[in-house]
Amino acid sequence: MAQVPVTEGVFTWPSESPQLIGSRCVTCGNHMFPVQQGCPKCTGAETEEVLLGRRGTLWTWTVQGFPPKAPPYAGDVDPKTFKAFGVGYVELPGQLKIESRLTEADPEKLKIGMEMEMVIVPLSTDANGNEVVTFAFAPVA
Amino acid sequence: MTTEVAIVGIGMHEFGRTEGVSGMDQGVIAVRRACADAGVSWEDMQFAFGGSMAAGAADTMVSLLGLTGLQFINVANGCATGGSALFSAYNTIRSGVFDLGIAVGFDKHERGAFRVNTKGSGLGDWYGASGLALTTQFFGMKINRYMHEYGISQSTLAKVSEKAFRNGAMNPMAWRRKPISEEEVLNSAMLSYPLTQYMFCSPGEGGVALILARADKAHLYTDKPIFLKAAVVRSRRFGSFEVLAPSIALEHNAGPTVDASKAAFEMAGMGPKDMDLAQLQDTESGAEVMHMAENGFCEHGEQEFMIQAGETEIGGKFPVNTDGGCLANGEPIGASGLRQVYENVLQLRGQAGARQVPNDPKTAYTHVYGAPGISGVTILSR
Ligand SMILES: [Zn+2]
Numbered sequence: 300m301a302q303v304p305v306t307e308g309v310f311t312w313p314s315e316s317p318q319l320i321g322s323r324c325v326t327c328g329n330h331m332f333p334v335q336q337g338c339p340k341c342t343g344a345e346t347e348e349v350l351l352g353r354r355g356t357l358w359t360w361t362v363q364g365f366p367p368k369a370p371p372y373a374g375d376v377d378p379k380t381f382k383a384f385g386v387g388y389v390e391l392p393g394q395l396k397i398e399s400r401l402t403e404a405d406p407e408k409l410k411i412g413m414e415m416e417m418v419i420v421p422l423s424t425d426a427n428g429n430e431v432v433t434f435a436f437a438p439v440a
Numbered sequence: 441m442t443t444e445v446a447i448v449g450i451g452m453h454e455f456g457r458t459e460g461v462s463g464m465d466q467g468v469i470a471v472r473r474a475c476a477d478a479g480v481s482w483e484d485m486q487f488a489f490g491g492s493m494a495a496g497a498a499d500t501m502v503s504l505l506g507l508t509g510l511q512f513i514n515v516a517n518g519c520a521t522g523g524s525a526l527f528s529a530y531n532t533i534r535s536g537v538f539d540l541g542i543a544v545g546f547d548k549h550e551r552g553a554f555r556v557n558t559k560g561s562g563l564g565d566w567y568g569a570s571g572l573a574l575t576t577q578f579f580g581m582k583i584n585r586y587m588h589e590y591g592i593s594q595s596t597l598a599k600v601s602e603k604a605f606r607n608g609a610m611n612p613m614a615w616r617r618k619p620i621s622e623e624e625v626l627n628s629a630m631l632s633y634p635l636t637q638y639m640f641c642s643p644g645e646g647g648v649a650l651i652l653a654r655a656d657k658a659h660l661y662t663d664k665p666i667f668l669k670a671a672v673v674r675s676r677r678f679g680s681f682e683v684l685a686p687s688i689a690l691e692h693n694a695g696p697t698v699d700a701s702k703a704a705f706e707m708a709g710m711g712p713k714d715m716d717l718a719q720l721q722d723t724e725s726g727a728e729v730m731h732m733a734e735n736g737f738c739e740h741g742e743q744e745f746m747i748q749a750g751e752t753e754i755g756g757k758f759p760v761n762t763d764g765g766c767l768a769n770g771e772p773i774g775a776s777g778l779r780q781v782y783e784n785v786l787q788l789r790g791q792a793g794a795r796q797v798p799n800d801p802k803t804a805y806t807h808v809y810g811a812p813g814i815s816g817v818t819i820l821s822r
Contacts, residue, residue, distance in 0.1 A: 367574055
């Protein structure tokens with residue numbers, strides 16, 4: 300089964316070590332994600348594309364305990380098979396905090412400050428039978 | 441020299457679920473009740489500001505209320521729609537353009553968590569597809585971080601809900617009027633850790649209308665005018681942590697609530713210690729806890745003691761969300777901020793019945809917060 304990204308331009312794919320694609324302000328160095336033109340920090344209008352770090356620390360988190368509404372959600376929404384998933388903000392040093400799915404959903408195993416690493420995870424299957432993938436962060440073993 | 445502004449009439453349609461009555465009709469009923477309260481007719485209204493998020497353009501209600509030709513301006517400003525309508529009405533009178541007018545908000549939402557329009561919120565389709573476009577996640581993550589930093593307990597979150605449903609039980613206009621114990625709150629389904637089902641409010645229905653007049657003419661309509669001392673709306677600044685954000689800056693900014701609160705106190709010439717009670721945005725119970733500090737009513741972390749000691753109960757030192765808040769009333773977006781003001785007018789008039797705050801409160805505060813990082817504050821006094 301072929302793997303396709305949930306969208307183009309948000310993370311590098313296919314790749315051995317995928318990275319999120321963000322922007323950096325040419326004027327003040329502020330980082331943004333996803334790519335955007337215009338800097339909310341200094342109001343500068345010029346930004347350049349930048350690949351973001353793959354590792355960081357968990358700044359905060361929650362667990363999505365019920366199936367999100369579909370659309371917009373593309374994953375499993377069947378209450379019988381739905382599996383809760385973690386969501387958090389991961390602080391990438393010197394860059395910014397990224398909101399992301401987490402591969403861990405057990406509150407006992409999620410701790411603010413823990414080391415996290417970016418991974419690619421399956422989300423759904425599209426009409427052509429391809430596996431749709433998105434990004435997530437996983438605890439560093 | 442600006443004109444002072446008084447609220448001279450209030451009207452509300454019951455919050456909750458009303459089958460067969462559209463959101464717009466609920467707004468119209470609220471307007472009729474506000475007119476009756478002030479002893480005026482719709483023809484007397486010189487202007488109106490109104491809004492809803494999901495129940496239609498407010499200005500079309502003139503075909504139900506009467507085509508009097510008044511200036512009617514629609515307001516659409518997310519969770520601050522009601523607050524923005526009130527801000528606009530307040531300043532219209534303050535500037536001397538008109539003497540008497542109305543702010544109205546109403547709504548009727550589908551059941552379940554809000555379905556986020558990612559495009560309308562400036563977000564890519566991937567964001568919703570990946571399971572990140574839920575406002576409930578933000579609330580879980582914000583309070584989880586806050587509990588970690590300031591030592592707030594799960595029990596305190598549950599006590600906020602318990603209080604809301606107890607107060608709601610005394611409010612004939614509230615949606616949820618059955619007390620729910622702390623234990624039941626803690627044992628309900630975990631929706632977005634650490635927040636359980638009974639710690640969240642639900643989208644709902646309802647309508648509220650407020651009639652405003654020049655303060656020097658308020659005696660024509662009421663013997664209990666309530667003065668609007670401040671009405672402020674603020675948006676977010678760089679570094680604040682807000683709902684539906686794919687990323688946030690490393691720098692920390694306290695957010696729009698702190699800005700709106702400071703500006704409102706400055707405008708009113710008062711401080712947090714001068715307030716006798718408050719209605720604070722409680723989309724979920726953690727929000728009420730955090731908003732107590734963000735609005736200046738305590739230091740971060742002091743809520744743990746205050747709530748455990750019952751200080752925010754109706755008979756406590758500083759009553760918060762006396763009508764049951766969003767938790768017991770639900771959240772019809774367009775009407776929610778105006779509901780808070782409606783409750784404060786009742787409290788300051790001494791007309792809040794079983795939930796009346798004792799010792800004749802003289803001042804009252806409201807605060808609304810919502811997407812995409814917007815806060816509205818009002819200060820009322822007798
Ligand atoms: Zn910049």
